[in-house]
């Protein structure tokens with residue numbers, strides 16, 4: 001195994017007095033897509049928020065390319081080459097599509113115009129709707145915008161929380177294809193997904209989280225074939 | 237008719253002050269999430285800082301003495317030019333005081349919006365006390381000549397002074413500048429994004445602490461300008477800003493708290509209604525200026541019954 005680009009090592013964290021992560025170990029290598037699955041409340045979103053600096057780890061460490069980043073604020077984590085697409089409220093509803101993208105690029109040196117243009121090429125829908133307020137977009141369009149906003153920095157590592165939530169199956173499939181395409185261009189992806197089978201299908205490896213810990217981890221294909229995992233976590 | 241027109245003119249001048257104050261209150265609310273009860277006293281601080289700067293500047297420019305009543309270059313330097321400098325100083329000092337209160341007080345408190353609101357009442361007392369200690373409780377005025385009504389407006393049957401024109405034109409200019417800043421600059425975009433969703437703003441790389449500072453500076457700077465204009469059209473006294481605060485809240489809530497454009501509209505509406513109340517007596521409604529606040533608030537409540545979130549809802 002090569003050195004991981006992102007590593008969570010014995011991470012504990014939570015909200016106020018409530019502990020959610022109970023010693024979480026996750027690693028992501030530079031060319032991988034890794035999928036986190038698990039029941040509601042398992043701590044999947046909390047894991048991404050802690051990795052990204054929105055929450056400070058209570059103990060354990062978060063390392064990016066071997067350097068400790070636990071507790072580094074998100075606005076600095078972005079500048080280290082990490083992007084984040086939250087599970088909910090992941091676009092600026094009162095801003096236009098073009099403005100959402102420009103905001104995604106505030107940490108870039110120099111202008112954002114060329115990068116916005118590249119993303120318009122990749123997602124023509126966004127160009128078409130560029131002057132519309134983001135709140136007018138449909139669920140699937142919003143997910144594309146949220147994804148594109150996070151890509152404005154051209155991150156090395158992208159954390160995505162439930163990209164297919166609330167989408168019709170074929171729209172979800174398109175989002176997964178976009179995720180795989182971004183990975184092909186060299187971005188490592190750590191993705192949380194409720195549609196565990198669809199998520200694992202595009203992933204290299206998977207982790208099953210339960211009660212703030214890793215219950216299982218394996219190659220994605222093995223996880224899907226494991227009868228116990230299937231029975232307990234993938235809905236049979 | 238011309239009496240009504242006159243009240244309307246007065247209303248526009250009063251609205252200018254209310255609009256400038258309302259924008260700042262709403263802007264700070266939208267990004268910082270609490271109703272700042274020190275906002276009225278921020279206006280007062282701006283007005284008094286300008287008073288100090290005005291006497292200093294006119295003395296400096298015309299080499300001492302009070303030459304403001306004179307004509308010619310000395311009159312210009314001692315009067316309008318010094319006033320522009322004083323206005324700028326008033327806005328900057330108000331901005332600095334607001335940032336200092338954020339740094340020294342609000343950012344240190346790990347509390348709810350209500351806790352911050354109460355803290356801001358404390359900050360307001362401190363600001364007022366300092367003004368009272370430095371300047372006393374007497375009324376003061378900018379030592380500018382008070383010209384009579386401008387001749388051009390006489391034909392319309394209304395009395396408009398140069399001061400009225402300055403307040404209205406400067407308000408329009410400041411509001412326009414804010415609009416350009418918010419809509420067409422990177423700072424404005426980042427302010428709107430931070431107000432929309434602070435966590436997502438941080439996740440996008442925005443240094444939201446700086447945006448909060450900029451918001452305080454802009455909001456308080458506009459309040460400072462409002463205070464200066466209030467002092468210009470009436471007089472300065474230590475309670476001037478605080479006394480206006482309830483009306484400013486009415487305007488902000490009417491416009492939709494957190495919405496800058498709502499604050500502009502709310503400020504205009506409340507300001508004009510406030511000054512139009514006495515005009516009702518010319519139409520046989522026996523009510524006088526004493527009840528202006530009451531009527532303005534009743535109208536605010538009536539509009540809120542129709543639109544509970546204010547005229548502009550929640551959006552900035």
Ligand SMILES: Nc1ncnc2c1ncn2[C@@H]1O[C@H](COP(=O)(O)OP(=O)(O)OP(=O)(O)O)[C@@H](O)[C@H]1O
Pocket residue numbers: 015018020038039040041042043044045046047087194
């Ligand atoms: N902001 C918060 N404040 C307090 N508790 C929270 C907060 N967010 C989440 N929690 C709690 O933390 C636990 C883990 O939540 P988390 O969002 O990480 O779960 P998840 O695995 O992402 O679940 P889901 O599949 O529903 O998204 C839950 O019990 C949740 O109620």
Ligand SMILES: [Mg+2]
Pocket residue numbers: 044045046087161
């Ligand atoms: Mg979640």
